[in-house]
Every structure is written in structure tokens, then in C-alpha cells.
Amino acid sequence: MTFDLPRRLVAEILGSAILVATVVGSGIMADRLSGDAAVSLLGNTIPTGAILMVLISIFGPISGAHFNPVVTLVFAARREMQVATSFGYILAQIAGGLAGTAIAHAMFDLPILQVSGTARTGAGQWIAEMVATFGLVLTILCGLRFRRDTIPWLVGLYITAAYWFTASTSFANPAVAIARSLTDTFSGIRAVDLPGFIAAEIAGALLAAVFAGWLLSGRDNGISSAAAEGAE
Amino acid sequence: MTFDLPRRLVAEILGSAILVATVVGSGIMADRLSGDAAVSLLGNTIPTGAILMVLISIFGPISGAHFNPVVTLVFAARREMQVATSFGYILAQIAGGLAGTAIAHAMFDLPILQVSGTARTGAGQWIAEMVATFGLVLTILCGLRFRRDTIPWLVGLYITAAYWFTASTSFANPAVAIARSLTDTFSGIRAVDLPGFIAAEIAGALLAAVFAGWLLSGRDNGISSAAAEGAE
Amino acid sequence: MTFDLPRRLVAEILGSAILVATVVGSGIMADRLSGDAAVSLLGNTIPTGAILMVLISIFGPISGAHFNPVVTLVFAARREMQVATSFGYILAQIAGGLAGTAIAHAMFDLPILQVSGTARTGAGQWIAEMVATFGLVLTILCGLRFRRDTIPWLVGLYITAAYWFTASTSFANPAVAIARSLTDTFSGIRAVDLPGFIAAEIAGALLAAVFAGWLLSGRDNGISSAAAEGAE
Amino acid sequence: MTFDLPRRLVAEILGSAILVATVVGSGIMADRLSGDAAVSLLGNTIPTGAILMVLISIFGPISGAHFNPVVTLVFAARREMQVATSFGYILAQIAGGLAGTAIAHAMFDLPILQVSGTARTGAGQWIAEMVATFGLVLTILCGLRFRRDTIPWLVGLYITAAYWFTASTSFANPAVAIARSLTDTFSGIRAVDLPGFIAAEIAGALLAAVFAGWLLSGRDNGISSAAAEGAE
Numbered sequence: 001m002t003f004d005l006p007r008r009l010v011a012e013i014l015g016s017a018i019l020v021a022t023v024v025g026s027g028i029m030a031d032r033l034s035g036d037a038a039v040s041l042l043g044n045t046i047p048t049g050a051i052l053m054v055l056i057s058i059f060g061p062i063s064g065a066h067f068n069p070v071v072t073l074v075f076a077a078r079r080e081m082q083v084a085t086s087f088g089y090i091l092a093q094i095a096g097g098l099a100g101t102a103i104a105h106a107m108f109d110l111p112i113l114q115v116s117g118t119a120r121t122g123a124g125q126w127i128a129e130m131v132a133t134f135g136l137v138l139t140i141l142c143g144l145r146f147r148r149d150t151i152p153w154l155v156g157l158y159i160t161a162a163y164w165f166t167a168s169t170s171f172a173n174p175a176v177a178i179a180r181s182l183t184d185t186f187s188g189i190r191a192v193d194l195p196g197f198i199a200a201e202i203a204g205a206l207l208a209a210v211f212a213g214w215l216l217s218g219r220d221n222g223i224s225s226a227a228a229e230g231a232e
Numbered sequence: 233m234t235f236d237l238p239r240r241l242v243a244e245i246l247g248s249a250i251l252v253a254t255v256v257g258s259g260i261m262a263d264r265l266s267g268d269a270a271v272s273l274l275g276n277t278i279p280t281g282a283i284l285m286v287l288i289s290i291f292g293p294i295s296g297a298h299f300n301p302v303v304t305l306v307f308a309a310r311r312e313m314q315v316a317t318s319f320g321y322i323l324a325q326i327a328g329g330l331a332g333t334a335i336a337h338a339m340f341d342l343p344i345l346q347v348s349g350t351a352r353t354g355a356g357q358w359i360a361e362m363v364a365t366f367g368l369v370l371t372i373l374c375g376l377r378f379r380r381d382t383i384p385w386l387v388g389l390y391i392t393a394a395y396w397f398t399a400s401t402s403f404a405n406p407a408v409a410i411a412r413s414l415t416d417t418f419s420g421i422r423a424v425d426l427p428g429f430i431a432a433e434i435a436g437a438l439l440a441a442v443f444a445g446w447l448l449s450g451r452d453n454g455i456s457s458a459a460a461e462g463a464e
Numbered sequence: 465m466t467f468d469l470p471r472r473l474v475a476e477i478l479g480s481a482i483l484v485a486t487v488v489g490s491g492i493m494a495d496r497l498s499g500d501a502a503v504s505l506l507g508n509t510i511p512t513g514a515i516l517m518v519l520i521s522i523f524g525p526i527s528g529a530h531f532n533p534v535v536t537l538v539f540a541a542r543r544e545m546q547v548a549t550s551f552g553y554i555l556a557q558i559a560g561g562l563a564g565t566a567i568a569h570a571m572f573d574l575p576i577l578q579v580s581g582t583a584r585t586g587a588g589q590w591i592a593e594m595v596a597t598f599g600l601v602l603t604i605l606c607g608l609r610f611r612r613d614t615i616p617w618l619v620g621l622y623i624t625a626a627y628w629f630t631a632s633t634s635f636a637n638p639a640v641a642i643a644r645s646l647t648d649t650f651s652g653i654r655a656v657d658l659p660g661f662i663a664a665e666i667a668g669a670l671l672a673a674v675f676a677g678w679l680l681s682g683r684d685n686g687i688s689s690a691a692a693e694g695a696e
Numbered sequence: 697m698t699f700d701l702p703r704r705l706v707a708e709i710l711g712s713a714i715l716v717a718t719v720v721g722s723g724i725m726a727d728r729l730s731g732d733a734a735v736s737l738l739g740n741t742i743p744t745g746a747i748l749m750v751l752i753s754i755f756g757p758i759s760g761a762h763f764n765p766v767v768t769l770v771f772a773a774r775r776e777m778q779v780a781t782s783f784g785y786i787l788a789q790i791a792g793g794l795a796g797t798a799i800a801h802a803m804f805d806l807p808i809l810q811v812s813g814t815a816r817t818g819a820g821q822w823i824a825e826m827v828a829t830f831g832l833v834l835t836i837l838c839g840l841r842f843r844r845d846t847i848p849w850l851v852g853l854y855i856t857a858a859y860w861f862t863a864s865t866s867f868a869n870p871a872v873a874i875a876r877s878l879t880d881t882f883s884g885i886r887a888v889d890l891p892g893f894i895a896a897e898i899a900g901a902l903l904a905a906v907f908a909g910w911l912l913s914g915r916d917n918g919i920s921s922a923a924a925e926g927a928e
Contacts, residue, residue: 007447018367025397034270038730038739043270045742046277047393054390057382058374062447107363107399109356124805131803135714142754150753156389157852158750161743165721167803215703215758239679250599257629266502275502278509279625286622289614290606294679339595339631341588388621471911482831489861498734507734510741511857518854521846522838526911571827571863573820620853 003062005085011063012089013096015055019067020100020179021107022051027186028108040186041163049160056152065152068173069093070205074137077209090175097179105183116181116188120168125193126200128168133204134211135162136172141212174198235294237317243295244321245328247287251299252332252411253339254283259418260340272418273395281392288384297384300405301325302437306369309441322407329411337415348413348420352400357425358432360400365436366443367394368404373444406430467526469549475527476553477560479519483531484564484643485571486515491650492572504650505627513624520616529616532637533557534669538601541673554639561643569647580645580652589632589657590664596626596634597668598675605676638662699758701781707759708785709792711751715763716796716875717803718747723882724804736882737859745856752848761848764869765789766901770833773905786871793875801879812877812884816864821889822896824864829900830907831858832868837908870894 003011023044030043056065066072069090076086105112139158143151162170171177171189177198181191189197235243255276262275288297298304301322308318337344368390375386394402403409403421409430413423421429467475487508494507520529530536533554540550569576600622607618626634635641635653641662645655653661699707719740726739752761762768765786772782801808835854839847858866867873867885873894877887885893 010447021363022393022397025399026393029273029396029399029401030270033273034268036268036270036730036732036735038726038732038735039268039270039274041725041729042735042739042742043274043396046274047396049746050281050389051393051397054371054386054393057379057386058371061378103359103363104397107356107360109354109399122805124803127799128803131717131799139750139754146757147753154750154753157746161718161722161747161750164725164739164743165718165747165800167721167725167805215706242679253595254625254629257631258625261505261628261631261633262502265505266500268500268502271500271502271506275506275628278506279628282513282621283625283629286603286618286625289611289618290603293610335591335595336629339588339592341586341631474911485827486857486861489863490857493737493860493863493865494734497737498732500732500734503732503734503738507738507860510738511860514745514853515857515861518835518850518857521843521850522835525842567823567827568861571820571824573818573863 005088008063009088009092011059012066012092013099015059015063015065016067016093016096016175016179017100017103018055019048019051020097020176021103022047022100023176024101024180024183024185024187025104025107028104028110031186041169044169044186045160045163048163049156052159053152053156056155060152063089067093067096067175068136069175070133070173070201071137071140073202074141074205074209077206078213093175094178097175098182101179101182110185114182114184114188116184116190118184118188118190119193120189121193121196125168126196128166129171129197129200130204130207132162132166132168132170132172133201134208135204136170137205137208138212141208142216145216168197171197172201172204174201177201237320240295241320241324243291244298244324245331247291247295247297248299248325248328248407248411249332249335251280251283251287252329252408253335254279254332255408256333256412256415256417256419257336257339260336260342263418273401276401276418277392277395280395281388283388284391285384285388288387292384295321299325299328299407300368301407302365302405302433303369303372305434306373306437306441309438310445325407326410329407330414333411333414342417346414346416346420348416348422350416350420350422351425352421353425353428357400358428360398361403361429361432362436362439364394364398364400364402364404365433366440367436368402369437369440370444373440374448377448400429403429404433404436406433409433469552472527473552473556475523476530476556477563479523479527479529480531480557480560480639480643481564481567483512483515483519484561484640485567486511486564487640488565488644488647488649488651489568489571492568492574495650505633508633508651509624509627512627513620515620516623517616517620520619524616527553531557531560531639532600533639534597534637534665535601535604537666538605538669538673541670542677557639558642561639562646565643565646574649578646578648578652580648580654582648582652582654583657584632584653585657585660590660592630592632593635593661593664594668594671596630596632596636597665598672599626599668600634600636601669601672602676605672606680609680632661635661636665636668638665641665701784704759705784705788707755708762708788709795711755711759711761712763712789712792712871712875713796713799714751715744715747716793716872717799718743718796719872720797720876720879720881720883721800721803724800724806727882737865740865740883741856741859744859745852747852748855749848749852752851756848759785763789763792763871764832765871766829766869766897767833767836769898770837770901770905773902774909789871790874793871794878797875797878806881810878810880810884812880812886814880814884814886815889816885817889817892821864822892824862825867825893825896826900826903828858828862828864828866828868829897830904831900832866833901833904834908837904838912841912864893867893868897868900870897873897 026047027044030040034040059065072089075081143154258279259276262272266272291297304321307313371390375383490511491508494504498504523529536553539545603622607615722743723740726736730736755761768785771777839850
């Protein structure tokens with residue numbers, strides 16, 4: 001089943017918009033309601049993981065459900081996608097993300113246009129973003145290879161975990177990062193901190209693509225693989 | 233496998249009743265136990281998402297598990313359901329919802345009949361309800377098309393997310409909204425605020441139906457759809 | 465694949481023991497750690513739902529994974545199980561439950577034998593137990609009919625919801641109720657309150673069995689069932 | 697599909713590293729953000745369960761996704777794995793775990809090398825570790841037998857429950873225990889307490905292997921197994 005480019009781009013725009021509206025909107029809701037920052041992060045994490053499972057399920061068959069420039073970049077680098085199309089995808093993701101922030105603000109009666117003042121910078125944050133994106137791309141590439149129909153669950157679960165185990169709460173997505181620079185709420189990030197995040201995300205994604213290329217090219221070399229049979 | 237109309241209507245009544253009993257009952261429980269409003273919302277969200285997965289799984293094969301007048305409206309508009317049947321469904325959903333509120337009150341030793349005093353109104357709330365219902369109907373229509381057997385999980389996950397990312401905590405259901413106007417507890421809504429909510433829900437649902445009609449009619453126009461193959 | 469009676473009974477004992485150890489143990493852990501009763505209930509709910517999914521998955525193919533006298537009673541009443549076997553099952557479930565309480569106490573360095581002082585009585589509680597058990601049995605019977613392989617998920621999700629939407633936190637299981645009367649911790653119940661709970665549970669279970677017997681006997685009477693096709 | 701030994705060992709190293717980075721990292725995040733220890737444990741539990749589901753899904757087809765010396769030990773004892781390979785696996789798991797702790801510290805701007813001061817000892821803790829590991833190995837062995845494709849979900853759900861129902865928060869893994877002795881944060885354990893934990897884990901694992909060997913060898917002895925057919 002295949003869809004034409006306009007529909008694929010619309011799926012990327014709308015999926016990215018709903019994803020960002022969820023990240024930003026649930027952050028606002030959680031922050032308003034709670035006096036405990038970990039409860040707020042739970043209230044931000046659970047909706048984000050859940051909506052990813054939904055969005056990848058419903059838009060995956062149309063556009064592939066990238067919603068993320070570095071994911072598109074990896075598919076382009078693997079020659080599984082034309083360069084021209086990948087540019088279209090990335091623009092769609094950024095535009096969708098910006099719309100998502102605006103929708104969240106409109107729902108919560110906040111100014112549509114905002115500038116974030118939340119500093120997110122330093123070596124720890126950059127390492128965290130690199131780790132987060134490495135894991136995300138590895139999850140996608142291995143998942144596509146071994147358990148294609150579970151990809152929506154795997155990506156949602158991965159991000160659920162990564163919100164907590166990375167010091168940056170795992171943006172792992174340049175389009176989402178850009179969109180989050182335009183909200184001065186729980187999930188915001190200063191525009192000046194974007195380059196560090198985006199560079200780390202690209203590095204993590206490319207590293208994962210190279211690593212997965214090696215890992216998944218493996219075949220039996222004659223040594224018994226009983227363990228692989230034994231526990232999965 | 234098909235079921236006769238009485239059983240289908242009973243499934244809609246009972247499903248709507250259990251759904252509303254969960255929304256109202258878990259709201260009462262969470263509000264009584266917690267001193268943190270975000271923890272209360274978590275205690276309202278997790279049961280609601282979970283029971284939706286159960287109810288759609290067990291009643292879906294009988295009635296379609298609508299439990300929601302705008303979902304029924306969309307199927308009627310798509311000519312997948314007779315108009316007379318759809319009226320029966322909607323009445324069943326409203327009656328079931330009212331019973332659900334009564335059951336929740338009985339369990340928690342509260343007056344069976346109550347009038348909510350919780351104001352939920354204004355542009356932000358209406359936009360939120362329109363967004364929430366748009367997403368719900370889109371999830372159902374795309375899910376039915378691509379991953380029919382996962383519909384129970386997708387709807388439960390979508391509502392889990394929407395409780396947090398929409399400013400209205402995502403009623404997204406006129407029958408549930410009416411039922412919630414009769415409880416003066418955590419999940420209540422003033423009767424006077426119902427028209428705004430219901431209008432927004434109908435608008436969001438119809439918009440989603442039109443949009444999905446366009447989106448899902450797409451077919452290959454000759455442009456490679458490698459991306460769609462690449463990530464789902 | 466079938467298993468002999470000793471193995472089936474051992475599966476019922478061990479499954480009931482792990483289930484009760486989880487209910488009681490996670491209640492102790494949550495209550496010790498938290499200052500917010502709703503957070504404690506979350507810390508009791510999530511492990512209980514999760515372990516049910518595991519236990520039903522791993523013991524279901526051996527014993528049917530009842531772990532619950534009223535579930536066994538329903539299968540006996542439906543003549544899907546011999547009366548003698550059902551007595552064995554019920555004794556196994558009660559014995560396993562008692563062992564589970566003891567194991568939880570041992571792990572948390574508490575006296576092995578305790579008497580609960582937690583009052584759980586009154587009309588609201590009894591209605592709640594009847595509703596909770598009605599829903600549980602309905603979930604099992606409909607699930608077995610329509611989506612047999614998802615039963616472990618459905619039961620775990622149902623109990624996750626029922627912990628919150630019923631005023632009694634949904635014991636819904638006489639063997640678990642008896643076992644909980646022997647712990648004076650978060651999840652305890654006074655022995656004197658057991659008869660009311662157990663009577664309500666039996667009533668709810670039998671009501672569900674009768675109702676499901678009617679509901680699931682339905683077949684097409686010629687009226688179009690487009691809705692059933694439309695949304696599941 | 698089989699993979700050569702280097703790739704299998706790398707999968708064990710990387711999987712163990714990401715697992716430990718999640719356990720330690722989410723513990724740090726949760727502890728920093730929350731003033732309620734149960735919320736912190738939730739913030740530690742949910743990511744750990746989620747990442748296990750992901751890691752077993754994506755590395756299971758390569759290495760079997762043990763990430764745990766006692767799991768490897770059980771497969772070796774069952775002759776499903778060569779002894780030499782099992783040594784390689786265990787070294788890979790320990791090395792990966794240590795790397796995971798270091799990565800977590802780097803992300804959170806903490807000293808890479810730390811010594812834990814958290815005492816975890818005594819009979820209750822040891823019983824808890826034995827119970828936790830018994831349940832984990834039983835889940836894996838029964839899961840492999842009955843529902844192989846759900847193993848990633850079952851293990852993740854089991855650990856989600858075990859974090860709460862065992863008094864030790866269920867390490868259940870010597871490689872993870874060793875790695876946690878090198879962090880002086882939420883999830884740490886004193887090096888001096890490791891032998892008790894590891895001995896209890898090995899005991900629980902071997903007990904489960906023997907028990908599962910008996911339980912799963914069962915076949916029909918002529919007694920009707922209607923119950924097994926009735927509810928799974």
C-alpha cells in the first residue's frame with residue numbers, strides 16, 4: 001500500500017504537530033497541576049510515549065511516521081529514500097512541530113508566540129542527547145529488521161524510558177527541539193541551546209546507523225548460536 | 233460474527249456505563265486520596281485508558297464498541313450504519329453514561345443525583361475539545377484501515393495522552409460529557425457548559441471524518457514510496 | 465497441550481502465591497515510601513496489573529490461570545470443569561494466597577502471622593465488590609470468546625482500572641481477600657469483613673456468568689450489523 | 697537467523713550498558729526531581745520496565761538478550777549454550793554494566809567513578825532477591841515455552857512488578873548488582889553487600905530452573921484438562 005507525496009507530507013506535518021502538541025501541552029498541564037517535579041515529568045512522559053504509539057500506528061503506513069529529521073536523514077543516508085523527498089519531509093516535520101506548539105498554547109490560553117528561557121546546555125546534556133538519539137535510531141533499525149509490526153510500541157517505550165534515563169529528558173529530535181524553543185513552559189529550551197542539541201542528535205543518529213549497519217550484517221560463522229535460539 | 237440489535241444496544245449501554253463509572257469513580261478515588269492534582273489526574277488517566285482497552289476488546293465484536301455519539305455519527309455519515317440504528321446507539325450511550333455516574337456514586341456512598349458546579353468553558357477549552365475529538369476519530373478511522381486488531385490499544389493510548397495534552401482533559405464524547413454533568417466531583421462539568429463542549433466535539437469529529445476521507449483515499453501516483461516501506 | 469492435575473494444582477498454588485505476594489508486598493513498599501495515599505495506590509496498582517499479565521501468560525496454558533475461586537466457580541457452573549477438580553483448585557488458590565502473604569511479610573522483615581485491623585464494610589463497599597467481580601468475569605468470558613490470546617493483557621488492564629474506579633479497590637477474589645485478612649498493612653481487610661466481600665464477589669460473578677450467557681449467545685437476526693463491522 | 701559470536705557479545709555488552717544506564721540514570725533523575733520516595737521509585741520502575749521490553753525485542757534475535765549472568769547460567773545448565781560461550785556472555789554483561797554506570801554518571805555531570813554507600817543486607821533482602829530471581833527465571837522459561845513472541849513484554853512487566861513487591865526492589869541480576877555498586881546514587885548498593893545478593897540470585901535462578909524442569913515436563917495423564925482449555 002503506497003500513498004502519494006502530498007498525503008505523505010501531510011501525514012508528517014500532522015503527526016509532528018500532534019507529537020509536539022502532546023509534549024508541550026502535557027508539560028503545561030503537568031506543571032500547572034503538580035508541586036512535585038517528578039510527578040510533572042511522569043505527566044509529561046506517559047502521554048508522550050502513548051501518543052507516539054498511536055501516531056506511528058496510524059501514520060506509519062502512509063509516510064513511514066518519521067516525525068524526526070534525523071530519522072529521515074538516516075533513511076536518506078541508507079538510500080532508502082530520495083534526497084529531494086527527504087528535504088520535503090524535514091520541512092514538513094519542522095512546520096508541523098511549530099504548529100504543534102501553537103496549538104498547545106491556544107488550548108491552554110497562552111500567548112501563541114513565546115520565546116523559551118530554559119537553559120539546557122553543557123557536556124552532560126550533549127552526551128545525553130547523543131545517547132538518546134543513538135538508542136532511538138538503533139531501536140528503529142533493529143525493530144524494522146526483527147519485529148516490524150511492533151515498531152510503534154518499541155519507539156513509544158524507548159522514549160518513555162529515555163525521558164528519565166538521559167539528563168536532557170531525551171529530545172532526540174531536531175524538529176521537536178526547534179518547536180520547543182518557542183514555548184516558555186515546562187518543556188521549553190532556549191534557542192541559543194539548539195545548535196548543541198541538534199549537533200549531538202545528528203551525531204548520535206549517524207553513529208547508530210553505522211553501528212547498526214555492522215551489527216545487523218552479521219550472519220552465522222559456523223559457531224553455534226544456541227543462545228540466540230535459547231532466549232528469543 | 234454478528235449480533236442482533238438488542239444485544240448490540242445492551243453492549244453500548246453497559247460499555248458506556250462502565251466507561252463513565254471508571255471516569256467518575258477513579259476521579260473520586262484519586263481526588264480523595266491525593267494532595268497533588270497531577271497525581272489525581274494520573275489516577276484518573278491510567279484507569280480510563282486501561283478500561284477503554286478492555287471494553288473495546290470485549291464489546292467491539294458485538295456492537296462495534298462506539299460508546300460515543302460522535303463516533304456513531306461518523307459511521308452514520310459514512311453510510312456504514314443505518315440512521316435508525318444510529319439513533320438507538322446514541323440513546324443507549326446516553327442512558328448507559330447516566331447509569332455509570334449513578335453506579336460510581338453508589339459505590340462511593342455519595343448522593344446518586346448530583347449537579348456539577350465545575351466550570352469548563354472558554355475558547356481554550358473548546359479548541360481543546362475540538363482537537364481531542366479530531367484526534368480520536370482520526371485514530372479510529374486510520375486504525376480501522378491499517379491495524380484493525382490494535383484498535384482497542386490505540387484508542388486507550390490516545391485517550392491516555394489526550395487527558396494531559398488537551399486543556400480540557402479530553403472529554404471527546406457527548407454522552408460522557410452529559411453523564412459528567414451529573415456528578416459534583418473531580419470529573420464533573422456544569423450543565424451550562426455542555427453545549428460548548430458538545431458543539432466542539434461534533435465539529436472535531438466531522439472535520440476528522442472529512443480529512444481522513446481525503447487522506448486515506450490516497451494511492452500511489454508513481455512516486456516511489458520507499459519511506460513508507462522504510463519505517464513501518 | 466495438557467498438563468496433569470498435580471502440575472495444574474501447583475500452578476494454581478504458585479500463581480496465587482505470587483499474585484498475593486505482589487498485592488501485599490507492593491502495598492507495604494508503597495505505603496512505606498510515600499506520603500501521598502494516591503501515590504501508594506499507584507504503587508500498588510501498577511505492579512498488580514503487571515504481575516497478572518505475567519502470571520496468566522505463563523500459567524494459563526498449564527492450569528487456566530484462575531487464581532480465583534469465583535472464576536473456578538463460574539467454569540464449574542458452565543460445566544467446563546469437573547466439580548472435584550474445582551474443589552482442588554479452590555483449596556490450592558486459598559493455600560497459595562496464604563503463602564503469598566507469608567512470603568511478603570518475610571521479605572519485608574515483618575511478623576509472618578498478622579491480623580488485619582482495616583475495616584472495609586458497608587453498602588458502598590459491597591456494591592463495589594459486586595461491580596468489580598461482575599466486570600472481571602465478563603472480561604474473562606468475552607475475552608475467551610473473542611480475543612483469547614489477549615486474555616492476560618485484558619485481565620491485567622481490567623484490574624488496573626478496577627483498583628481505582630471501585631470504592632473497595634477491587635479485591636474481586638475470595639482467595640486474595642482471605643489472604644489479605646492476615647496482613648495488617650496497606651492492603652489488609654478485617655476477617656470480620658470477609659463474609660460481606662465474598663458474598664458480593666460470588667453474586668457479581670454469577671450475575672456476570674448469566675449475563676454473558678445471554679449476551680454471547682446472540683447471532684444475527686437479519687438486521688444489518690454494519691456497526692459491528694464498522695468499528696472492530 | 698543467526699549471528700556470529702562477536703556480534704552476539706557486542707549485543708550483550710550494549711544491551712547490558714543501556715539497561716544499567718537506565719536503572720542508574722532514571723534513579724538519579726527521579727531522586728533529584730521528587731520529594732516523595734515512592735514517586736522516585738515509580739520514576740525508576742517505569743523506565744526500567746520499558747527499556748527491558750525494547751532491549752529484549754531488538755537484541756533478542758541477535759544474542760538472546762540475556763543481559764544477566766544467572767540467565768546465561770541457566771541456559772548453560774540446561775545445555776542450551778556452550779560453557780565457553782557462557783563465560784564470554786557473563787564477562788560481556790559485567791563489562792557492559794560497568795559502562796552503563798559510567799555513561800549515566802557522564803550524562804548527569806557526576807564523577808564517573810563512585811563507591812556506593814547504600815546498605816542493602818539482611819535476611820529480608822536476601823529472601824527478596826531469591827524470590828525476585830526465581831520469578832524472573834520462571835517467567836523466561838515458561839514464556840519461552842508458551843508465548844515466545846511475548847517474552848520482551850513479559851520480562852519488562854515482571855520487573856515492573858518486582859521493583860515493588862520485593863523488599864530489595866528486585867536487582868535479580870549479578871551484573872547489574874555489580875554495576876550498581878559503583879554509583880553512590882538512588883540505585884546504589886555497597887560492594888560489601890554484593891555477595892549476599894549474588895548468592896541469593898544464583899539460588900533463586902537454579903531453584904526456578906529445577907522447578908520449571910519439573911513443571912513443564914508435564915503431559916496429560918488422562919484426567920480431563922478442561923480448565924486449561926477453559927481459561928487460556
